[in-house]
Amino acid sequence: MKIVDLSRELYHRTPSYPGHPPIIHGVWKTHEESFADSGNVYGLSSMFISMADHGGTHIDAPRHFGKTGQPINEYPLENCIVPGICLDLRHIAPRAEIAPDDLKAAVNKAGVPVPKGGTVLLCTGHHDRTFPRKEYATDNSGVNVAATEWLARQGVVHFGIDSMRPGPDGKVNLLVHKACLDLGITHIESLCNLEALLGQGRFTFIGLPLKWRDGTASPIRAVAVFDL
Structure with missing residues (x-):
């Protein structure tokens, strides 16, 4: 099969509908912070996103x-x-x-x-x-x-x-x-x-x-x- 992507990329401050809240995308925890929190076992990075349900495609x-x-x-x-x-x-x-x-x-x-x-x-x-x-x-x-x-x-x-x-x-x-x-x-x-x-x-x-x-x-x- 052939797949054609029709979706806009989501990123920090992606253009959003006038009057809607902005799309916010940021780091919640870095690999280094998670590594320290785990007692120096392993670091797992994570991010967060805040957006209207009408954001992006x-x-x-x-x-x-x-x-x-x-x-x-x-x-x-x-x-x-x-x-x-x-x-x-x-x-x-x-x-x-x-x-x-x-x-x-x-x-x-x-x-x-x-x-x-x-x-x-x-x-x-x-x-x-x-x-x-x-x-x-x-x-x-x-x-x-x-x-x-x-x-x-x-x-x-x-x-x-x-x-x-x-x-x-x-x-x-x-x-x-x-x-x-x-x-x-x-x-x-x-x-x-x-x-x-x-x-x-x-x-x-x-x-x-x-x-x-x-x-x-x-x-x-x-x-x-x-x-x-």
Whole structure:
């Protein structure tokens, strides 16, 4: 098999969503400190991480969209290993809305149908163009409500995008989140390396969340798997 990593690297002060707490990653105990604590037997280093559940590449739980939604620890794992396709939307301007006709044209260009019970990954080129500059947090294109509804009608369980939000910054993004709750789907944010999937056809998408009690999201190690 061939595995393509679609996950952002996590490191100290990784760019995080505006208004969310920063990602803090540091040394808890060095090898030397642990060696001394063990009575000079052996030293085992360890680190710690503090972050929002929406940090890095992550999947939003329905609980994020509304109080009636499932928390991440109850999200079906069957939805986390699914068939997927990737659409080329790099021609969409920064901050612009991706409409249903844009998705339909991209599906035709890809030459593979949207997999029912699967996912659609939207390659806007935003991560490649802007990360880790400040524009990464503001200038993304994204789907509008009509495009979100179109994806849901195709039978997807979620969709993913290479930016920090599914819709353009502002009211549209909030309404896309609400639409996901109403439609019974969710989305994955802050993917990267989607360019490597373009023109490659169908793959298996894997993105397993942490089992955080009552979590509104979870970081995932997102990958695309191709059978050779």
